Amino acid sequence: KLDRRDLRSLPPPLDQRCSQETLRLLQRIYAGLDDADGLASVAKLRNETSLEERILDSEIAGDWTQALACYEQLLQERPGVMRNHFSMLRCLRNLGHIQTMLTHAEGCIARYPREVASFSAFGVEAAWRL
Helix, strand or coil, X not given: CCCHHHHHHCCCCHHHHCCHXXXXXXXXXXXXXXXXXXXXXXXXXXXXXXXXXXXXXXXXHCCHHHHHHHHHHHHHHCCCCHHHHHHHHHHHHHHCCHHHHHHHHHHHHHHXXXXXXXXXXXXXXXXXXX
């Protein structure tokens, strides 16, 4: 049996010992290992979750619908970040939303002509699948 003195000698729970920065690092490690269970555990420990962390959690869990909703929000907040457009296009592909993928790629080609080669690759892939 444990008495109160024993409980005081126990270390604090992990979420009280780890900074949010450490938890973000653990999340990247578990994501790199493709460890959904580890990511789920880290997600439960976080006090705050950024949009990027929710996207990563969703993608690792295979919840592409949730990831898409997060990408849409992210693109509303930061429309000029190309990486976000490419990630959303991959998400649309994983969901099988090929027509939407093609439409988004065409819009990006018109809006960001310097990235025409990269967006064209997604457009060609979508057109081929249709």
